[in-house]
Amino acid sequence: MRFRHRAAAGFATLLLPFAGLVGLTSPAQAAASATATATYAKTQDWGSGFEGKWTVKNTGTTALSSWTVEWDFPSGTSVTSAWDADVTSSGTHWTARNKSWNGSLAPGASVSFGFNGAGTGSPSNCRLNGAGCDGGTVPGDAAPSAPGKPTASDITNTSVKLSWSAATDDKGIKNYEVLRDGAKVATVTGTSYTDTGLTAGTDYSYSVRARDTADQTGPAGAATAVRTTGGTTDPPPTGDKVKLGYFTEWGVYGRNYHVKNLVTSGSAAKITHINYAFGNVKDGKCTVDDTFAAYDKAYTADQSVSGTADTWDQPLRGNFNQLRQLKAKYPHIKVLYSFGGWTYSGGFAQAAANPAAFAASCKAVVEDPRWADVFDGIDIDWEYPNACGLTCDTSGPAAFKNLMSALRSQFGSNYLVTAAITADGSSGGKLDAADYGGASSYVDWYNVMTYDYFGAFDADGPTAPHSPLTSYSGIPAAGFNSADAIAKLKSKGVPSAKLLLGIGFYGRGWTGVTQSAPGGTATGPAPGTYEAGIEDYKVLKNSCPATGTIAGTAYAYCGTNWWSYDTPSTIAGKMSWAKSQGLGGAFFWEFSGDTAGGELVSAINSGLR
Known part of the structure; x- marks a missing residue:
């Protein structure tokens, strides 16, 4: 029996070559x-x-x-x-x-x-x-410095006046480029500009960069948030519960799922937090994984959240810029950078050997000047401390607590520090392998991965729901359910309000099954779009509709295939249970598994009101 977490995270390994599509050197950085x-x-x-x-x-x-x-x-x-x-x-x-x-x-x-x-x-x-291109150069010339942070004044429903302190350059400043939500909207020779044609009651982010007389562009200065007067915006989710979804970096490729989909699906108005997954952990340090998807992929006007096309020379593009635009449109949303996951957890062993150095490296990535305004915290997805996942870790039971302590010390109280953790509630299982109780004093909450308990990684079955809320007669392994995991964490001293219940926006299934009820034998994993044995909810709801429920989750039997997955109805039941337990809310893996109308996100939002 293997206890796994979202094999879908392994898709990242198929897409790593895209990280090399575009280099990091810009014209301003090139040797002159x-x-x-x-x-x-x-x-x-x-x-x-x-x-x-x-x-x-x-x-x-x-x-x-x-x-x-x-x-x-x-x-x-x-x-x-x-x-x-x-x-x-x-x-x-x-x-x-x-x-x-x-x-x-x-x-x-x-x-x-x-x-x-x-x-x-x-x-x-x-x-x-x-x-x-004819051999001309500017010997010894350097790019100009960043201008000052813009000051906003004379704000109306449709306009704002911006002013900033001048940049410096050894050859002189030629002009300034004004950036709105990361995209250039004007080029001016002075140190002020009035932006017009804006939308009432809307949030914008402004920064400025300088160009010198050699046509070298310097870095953008700090950004200023501006909200125009009047208008109305979508209200934030009601209640005080956390409603968090994972957005996968590699989803912009084969899945064709982008930040704008959070807007068109209506999900952005119904969540409170986003975990951007995943940053890698290499040589004991946090690092950006796919740099092309993260900050270089160009978006056209119709693809972007703001409706403005990326330009070739803007300082930030890709998912990070789209998240910046999303936060401007939905100011209630907080974004955390998640590091690790099933594929990249092998690097945590080296990180645990020097937690302070690891924490400092993570802070440097999160606070990179190019996207410092995008992230509100960090999420650690270590699978699993002092236990086995894709690889086996032997860092010891105190390693996880030490790592989270170092992160809190480095990030301070102004950032969110969270962790996705195992939901193995069995006696002597993964929750007993590390000091989750002691580490909880350093985190804002735990994302308890209450899914992937059972699946076709056991090819011959027995068939069982991959995300059971409670135990049931015939469950293949004791402690492999949400209720037991939450109870064990509470017994270790973790406050209920620091526990989020996990929901999978996908199903796990077998083929070669001859009975509709759980507990049947199988011959292997059922076919899936991206990986055998796994399929998105948006596909399963039509291709293999639910035929029954067990332990608070749905299952479906069609042909010789047997699937288990959550539906809006079972999510409503799970949210009611989460509230009865005093939990801090819920999270899910991951956005692209939902329908185009975001019906699973809607069920979480409604259920936690």
Whole structure:
């Protein structure tokens, strides 16, 4: 018998190569002391399309460590595929960045990359590492400093006046770019700007960055939150219970689930917190995992929360910028950065050896100036302290408490510090392997993972609900249910208000089953869209509707397949139980498993009122 937590988290391993799609070097960061050229040639032309090639040559005496080529195509001309460079676009502006293996160029060396294109146009406005492509450089020049935090005044229903202190630069400031919710809305030469055409009763975030006379762009300064007068907004969820959902970093790929889906589904108005999953734990430190999805993926106007398209040169894009826009629209939502998960928990053993250093590294990631306003706390998903998950940990029973103590000391009282923990309520099980009671004094709450108790990781069964609320006659393992897990945590001194009940927005199932009631034998996992034995609720509600309930959760028998999953009805029962136990609320894994109308989120919100 294996006690597992959300095998869906393993999808991240399939998507890790995307982290390398776009490098981190921007034109402002590129070395300005070397000289280099970028030249273009059309190597093939077949009428409706063509093959193009860029050649970058280091014409100076100083090595180049990286290169970025930018150009504009006329409307109707585009890159359809590329090789030997990572090519992205924002409208008609195209950017090509070196691969990890061809960025370094010694003096006199050159490198080429190619692409297939559609249309008939030619490139214009070429820039190489922020300078001209003909070899022009700015020796010794540095990017300008960040301007001051804007001051807002004269706020009306539709406008706001902004002013800021000037940036500094050794060659002089050319102009300033005003950013609204991370997107550029104006370029001005002075240190003030009035933004108009806004929506009444709406929250916005403003920051400013400077551009010097060499056309190098500096970092954005601190952001100022502004709320226009008048208007109405969606009210925050009622009551004082936590209603938290996990948003997966990799969901923006195959699942095509983005932050804006929280708005279109109506879920954003019904939750209180989001856990962004997952950051990785490497070499005893917190680190961003998929940098492309996190802060570089460009969103078009129709894809973004704000309705404004990302630009190629804005300082923050991707999920982080979308979360920033979501918080501006729904100010009641708090966002936590979750580190670990089933796939990345192996790094916690090294972290536990030096908790203070680990905590400091996590604070540095959460407070990175590019997205410091996005995150309100940190969530640790260690699977499992002093026990076995994907790997086995032998850090000792005190390691988890020491780690959470260090995090609270580092983050202080102004940040949320939480942890997703095992729900193994068996005698001598995972909840007895670490000091969860002692560690609870340092956390705001525990996300108790009361799901994945049973599933087709035991291929021959017996069939059983993966998220039973209570025990029942014939349950395959004692203590593997929500009620026993919550009772055990309370007995260890964890306050009820610091415990959140977990809900899975997916089902687990077997095939080769011959009986509809739980307890049947099976021949293996049932087919699933992304992984055998697992399927989203939004699919199961139609493909295999519930045929019964047991232990507070639903099950379904269709053909030879047997599934268990929660429905709006069983969630209502679980929320009622959570309130009767005095729990702090509920959380779920994860948003993309819900229907387009967010019916499971609605059930949690309604049930906790």
